[in-house]
Amino acid sequence: MSNSSRRRKKSGLRSLSGLAVALFAWLAVAGQSSPLQHFEENVTHYLSVTHDLRDRIQPSRSVHQIHEQRLQLANGIRSARTGAKQGQIFTPDVAAMFTQLMATTLDGPQGKRIRTSLRHAEPVADIALTIDAKYPDNVPLQSTPPSLLLNLPRLPRGMEYRIVGSSLVLRDEDADTVIDYLPGALSSGSGSPR
Amino acid sequence: MSVCRRRGLLLLLALALGSAAAGSGDAPPQVRLPLEPGSVRFAVIGDTGTGEPPEYKVAAQMERYRARVGYRFVLMLGDNIYGGDKQKDFAVKFEKPYATLLNAGVAFYATLGNHDNPTVERVYQPFHMGDSRYYTFIQDDVQFFALDSNYMDPAQLTWLEQQLHDSKARWKVCFFHHPLFNSGKMHGPDLDLRSHLMPLFVQYKVNVVFSGHEHMYERLKPQQGIHFFICGNSGKLEKHDLRPSPDEDAAVDTQRDFILVEIRHDSLSFETVSETGEPLDAGSFPRELEASAR
8 A cells, every 4th residue: 555545544544533523422412323324315315316317418519518418407406306405415413513524624633724725725705505506607616625525424426515605515516506505614613714 | 027036037037138029020939949859749828718818819829839839739727717608708718719729739638727617617528628527648758637626535636646656657747726836925825735735746756737826927946856837827917926935946927928848758848938929937857767755
């Protein structure tokens, strides 16, 4: 195993231990299944609902055609998730777990570095977000620090974490839509990232 | 050219004196690259996609130099399309300014910046991303690694390590949007990204890294044996963005530019050209055989 693999495994283990701590804490509250399991179930459910709509976006020289494909997918997702609201993926127990994970990460040894990276990344101000709506035009996609990604639950292909203002956003990479968001997630911990 | 420091100063003065008329008219440019037969030649641009006249001005100089240098492809360092991402945006901000290059068969290899829409750009065929946020390609002795610095998740880090480990290329060149080192006031370096990428770059002997994001040009002193270039001013420009830095070898923050690169065997030559066709920086360096030893 290479040094960097070992480093990342170590780092991953640290993350896992942080995750485990949070999970144990929340298991005590939740009683039975863990918030992480709930999150994975919510994500799996989202993907199962939208599964048949994917693979429609094919590479093209035509931007118009790419947008048409993307729009079809986004419309299909909206139809399949009629009435979806904020908190459908980040249910209360999952939201609490993420808030704890964010706080642990931002207060941890990498916290200062993460905050500096967030400041240098051309931060996006808080804006109104709508579930299953297109990610707002003309708003940059702020980078998500690698150390933060390392400490959050892994996502399947097609979904990603993004930062918008102080919110943690779950974005559909293919449809370019907001799946869910967790307001105030970056305000967790002892210091604000900005 | 207004900002040049220390070692860069003499070089830039010499370049300016030697090519006072280089940028004027239709005269063929005087190029300092060796232009050796069989070499790998390419151009590098960053933060281009404004659709405004300065982007077109840089693009015109790129075509002028292509006729002389014969480069076959261009690395794009992100923020390829600012603002909207509709058909007309791609036309005005990419297809029209680089039409002559595209028609001449020059290939553009894009990376994603924070102003790009990955959903659209990764499947836009002229950007050669192959429906992926990160990818690699090989040109003779050189392997290029296009990374998505907006979203360096564990999956991408694992992929990068595997690709670097498996690479048999003589030269390894990485390019992505957010710089690991730079002296800009507007953004500055991405320290968290640096902490994850530098160990890989050093371990697997990456030779050169190109980044954008900071809207100026900067060439740094080698960091742990790796050469870093910032070129975030091929469309956008943040004037007087530089702060003094001991890590800097040459820098420009009052003009837009692009970089020409030529690689042959164990030598890399570069020339940075302004929007008016003036050479701003030039030089060459050998491939470091033991990058991790320093």
